[in-house]
Amino acid sequence: MVDSYDAIVVGAGPAGSAAALTMAREGLSVTLLERGDYPGSKNVFGGTIYRQPTAEISSAFWHEAPLERAIINDELWLLETDSAVRMGFTSKRFARDPYNKFAVYRSRFDKWLARQAQEAGALLRTRACARDFTYDKGLITKGPINGVRLDTGEILRANVVVIAEGVTPFLTGKAGLLKKQLPPAAFTLYVKEVLGLPREKINERFHLENDEGSIIGMFGYPNATGVGKAGLWTYGETLSLIVGGSLSQMVSMGLSPYVLLQRVKGHPLVKPLIEGAEPLEYQAHLIPKGGYEFIPQLYGDHVLVTGDAATMISGRRGTDLAMLSGKYAGETVAQAKAKGDFSVKMLANYQLKLQKSFFYKDIKAGREDFLYYQKHPDADYLLSSTLNDLAYQFFTVDLQNTHQKHQQLRNIIAGQQFPLKTLDDLWSGLHHWGAF
Ligand SMILES: Cc1cc2nc3c(=O)[nH]c(=O)nc-3n(C[C@H](O)[C@H](O)[C@H](O)COP(=O)(O)OP(=O)(O)OC[C@H]3O[C@@H](n4cnc5c(N)ncnc54)[C@H](O)[C@@H]3O)c2cc1C
Structure with missing residues (x-):
């Protein structure tokens, strides 16, 4: 006897658990499959979750979810060998209800979110890896998807499969939803040390003070002239340090993630912050950064794609886009169930919901980011080093009069190229920053 559900969700990350939770709340029978030992066991991020979007999935979650710290301080450091241009904002208001964002451990947060889905009625199955789809019998070719086959050979049936498999779109490809092959340039690779x-x-x-938290985003020096970023997050009793960048550039420049990690750790402004800290864990993960052009077909007959698998990433944000896209997928399946219609036409409502969202508009607006960084692979480094040069001269007290000082600053820019071009480059760099 084969188990049968309204929906099968593949992957218990933020996207999958949000989809399962939404459908279970609507009274649908849902099974949530996770290949790891528990939800979150295989998931890596910096990382921060955001209060307002997460509350769309679970209102006032901050009273019960496992949170490490409330982020009150957000900084951006443009690094050179021994200096940094620093920007930032600190607000004690962010330490109070209703808060702004939180540092969380994915191993705890993902488990908690999946438990919300379970408590709403979804069945969570861990160590359950979906290998392939099963299909209705068609007349000549195979018919629509009607379930999944696990790597144990077990078959589960459902009216709809929601794919929430994360960055490696294995099943998305099998469902024929990838519009084009994903080149290495469409991914970034990050390593993380706890x-x-x-x-x-x-x-x-x-x-x-107490449970307040801080994030320092860094670029320039950490990536050894490549495109990418580093970041340092405070957790309860740990720090999370990440560094990485464009996967294709890492390969072409022969950059080893381990070397980049040592490079950031050894920077004179980072070193004192982590001095004496004990390395506990080392992880690596990809991020789908191809942007709008690489969004797959989001729906098909009896199938939907959410989260990272659907390239729902904008700047530093991914978990909230995953949860919201999962929620929209869940709502769409609930509507389909009410109408008894799981066809491609009905499931197209998912795309309409996404298109109305703030983040889809942002992803679309950032469609040039990918091309920009292909054309300017050293953009982050140039931006950072030029600003450090300018700041160094600006803050150096010397014997020049004001006019001479201004001339000196103009010369730094003109020494590289026509000043207006530099201003234009700086503007473009800042505009596209966040893309990698
Ligand atoms: C270094 C790094 C830092 C980041 N920092 C941030 C940050 O600070 N803030 C932020 O918002 N985002 C951040 N992100 C992005 C964020 O982590 C992702 O966007 C988010 O996790 C996507 O959620 P998801 O549910 O789509 O995929 P995932 O979280 O990857 O979950 C997918 C799940 O599916 C499971 N799975 C996969 N295939 C199968 C299968 N065949 N069968 C069963 N289970 C399967 C996996 O085990 C996994 O649990 C960061 C990412 C990285 C790599």
Whole structure:
């Protein structure tokens, strides 16, 4: 006897659990499949979740979800060998209800979110890896998808399969939904080190109190002239340090993620923040950064794609886009169930919902980012080093009069290229920043 459901969700990351939760709340029978030992066991991020979008999935979640710290300080450092141009904002208001964003461990948060889906009635199956689809019998070719086959050979049936498999779109490809092959340039590769440090030391070094948290985003020096970023997050009793960038550039420049990690850790402004911290864990993960041009066909007959598998990434944000796209997928399946129609025409409503969302508009507006970084592979580094040069001269007290000083600053820019071109480049760089 084959188990049969209204929906099967493949992957218990933020996208899959949000989809399962939404459908279970609507009274649908749902099974949520996770290949890992538990939800979150295979998931890596920086990372931050955001209060307003996450509340769309679970209102007032901050009273019960496993959160590490409320982020009150957000900084951006443009690094050179021994200096940094720093920008940032700190607000104690973000330490209070209703908050802004939180540092979380994915291993705890994903487990919690999947449990919400379970409590609403979804069946969670861990160590359950979906290998392929099963299909209705067609007259000549195979008919629409009607379930999945697990790697154990077990078959599960459903009216709809929601694919929430993350960055490697294996099943999305099998469902014939990829519009084009994904080149290495459409991904970034990040490595992460988790560093143990007592809470008091973290608070002292980052000027925090109690459960307040801080994020430092960095670019320029950490990526050895390549495109990419580094970031340092404070957790309860650990720090999360990530670094990485364009996968194709890492390969062509022969950059090893491990070397980049050592490079950031050794930077004179980063070193004192992590001094004495004990390396606890090392992880690596890809991010789908191809943008709008690489969004797959989002729906098919009896199938939908959400989250990273659908390239729902905008700037530094991915978890919230995953959860919201999962929610829209869940709502669409609930509507389809009410009408008893799971055809491609009915499931097209999912795309309409996405198109109305703020993030789809952002992803579309950023469609040039990918091309920009292909054309300017050293953009981040140039932006960072030019600003450091300018700041160094600006802040150096010397014997020049104001006119001479201004001339000197103009010369730094003109020494590279026509000043207006540099201003234009700076503007474009800042406009596209966040794309990688
Ligand atoms: C280094 C790094 C830093 C990041 N920082 C941030 C950040 O600070 N803030 C932010 O919002 N986003 C961040 N992101 C992005 C964010 O992590 C992703 O966008 C988000 O996790 C996508 O959620 P998802 O549910 O689509 O995929 P995932 O979280 O990858 O979940 C997919 C799940 O599907 C399971 N799975 C896959 N295939 C199968 C199968 N065949 N059968 C069963 N299960 C399967 C996997 O085990 C996994 O649990 C970061 C990403 C990285 C790599």
